[in-house]
Amino acid sequence: MRTIKANKLLLIAVLAIASLTLNAAAYKSSKSSEISTRIRNSANYQNSKNTTENEIIIPEGLKPGDTIGLIAPANYTNENSNAEVEYLKSRGFNVVYGQSFYSKWYGFGGTDNVRAKDINDMFANPNIKAIFAVRGGYGGIRIVDKLNYDTIKKNPKIISGFSDNTTLLLAINEKTGLVTFQGPMADNLKNIPPVTENAFNKAFMSNESYNLLDFDDTYSIMKNGRGSGKITGGNLSLVVATLGTDHEINTDGKILFLEETNEASYRIDRMLQQLRLAGKFDKLQGIILGDFKNPKQADPTDMTIDEVFYDNFGKLNIPIIKNFKSGHVRPFITVPIGAKAKMDTYNRQIIIEKATK
Known part of the structure; x- marks a missing residue:
């Protein structure tokens, strides 16, 4: 009798262990599948990043009498920045200056907030028809996540610069669809070569191909x-x-x-x-x-x-x-x-x- 009871207890124990083993294996398989799915989804996210295209937004061209906002979104202004001011005024444009034009913070044209605010405010201002950077250097990547892309998309206008400003120009174009411009700055506009001016005119002041x-x-x-x-x-x-x-x-x-x-x-x-x-x-x-x-x-x-x-x-x-x-x-x-x-x-x-x- 004791032998039969012992055998029953042994059988129950074996069945319990088998059940626990199967559940553990099923749980491990489930977690492994879940992790694999997360990895695949992460990879797919990375591969699909910025593959959604915005519709192209063409900004309005410039004409004499329009107001252009000048900013220093990277390094602070220097003596070469005045060449840009003088050229734009000579073409009949009015110019206004962002706070970054006069500011310094380390090597930058003001703090990150100051430089980003200039861009956001100038896009929101209907009296400003274009935004021109006056210097590159370094700093655009520090403010790219501080731009208000909804405001930019709703108030499209010319924004131009080059070198370090690539970061801002690409981000604005990718996030909104707005055409931005790898355009001349500062001493590129001093004693301006005919090639530079002809390209300036076609890019900013013509609506033709x-x-x-x-x-x-x-x-x-x-x-x-x-x-x-x-x-x-x-x-x-x-x-x-x-x-x-x-x-x-x-x-x-x-x-x-x-x-x-x-x-x-x-x-x-x-x-x-x-x-x-x-x-x-x-x-x-x-x-x-x-x-x-x-x-x-x-x-x-x-x-x-x-x-x-x-x-x-x-x-x-x-x-x-x-x-x-x-x-x-x-x-x-x-x-x-x-x-x-x-x-x-x-x-x-x-x-x-x-x-x-």
């Missing part, structure tokens, strides 16, 4: 082809700085413009490789390589800048031009970021459909 390659013929064709899409890009190091952020550049189906200054050729190669590994070259329609100023070889065995370009882009089956006069260079050709363009190197054309209206 035009050929971006008509202004200057010193560019060269690296690879023939045809492609069409919105233009995106700017300063290379600032484009790379957007990766992994909520303001990451979207290059799918677009024409990529890049420029840089005072970076060694191996550093340019590293940044281009980072863009390649991030998939930013996979669906390009064309490439415009602007001015790459002082691209020295840090070591005699390093690639030259042209070798860097051919190594990174040589296998892409898209049109590519280089030595385009835009960036840290005189003359300076304004490039509308977010505008539709048709690139045809066979006919030496990059037709901008419309930059302003």
Whole structure:
């Protein structure tokens, strides 16, 4: 009798252990599946970041008598900033100054809040028809998350700058669809070259289509082809700085413009490789390589800048031009970021459909 009872107890214990083992396995499988799903969803989120396209918003063009707001969204103003003021006044524009124009905080044109407020306030002000930066340097990335993109989208207008301002111009274009401008600043407008002024007029004061390659013929064709899409890009190091952020550049189906200054050729190669590994070259329609100023070889065995370009882009089956006069260079050709363009190197054309209206 005792043996039968013992056997029953043993059987019950075995069944209980088996049940616990099965439940534990099921729980582990469930958690593993849940974790896998989270990882996949996270990866899908990263891959889909900034792939939703806003409709293109074309800002109104300028005319004499319009008011332009001047800001220092990165480094504080210097003596070269006055050249921009004088040029704009000579063209018949009124100018007003943001608080950042007069402010200093470390190397910046005022605190982050001051610089961001200037941009938000000027977009909200109906009397201001355009916003021009007077200097680059460093600081735009510190305020990109402080901009009111709803206000910007509801009050579209020209905003222009280059170099460090790439961060702001890209973010505004990506978040709102507003065409922004890689445009001349400060001493780019001093004793202004005809090429710079002609491009300024077409970009900011005309509502017609035009050929971006008509202004200057010193560019060269690296690879023939045809492609069409919105233009995106700017300063290379600032484009790379957007990766992994909520303001990451979207290059799918677009024409990529890049420029840089005072970076060694191996550093340019590293940044281009980072863009390649991030998939930013996979669906390009064309490439415009602007001015790459002082691209020295840090070591005699390093690639030259042209070798860097051919190594990174040589296998892409898209049109590519280089030595385009835009960036840290005189003359300076304004490039509308977010505008539709048709690139045809066979006919030496990059037709901008419309930059302003």
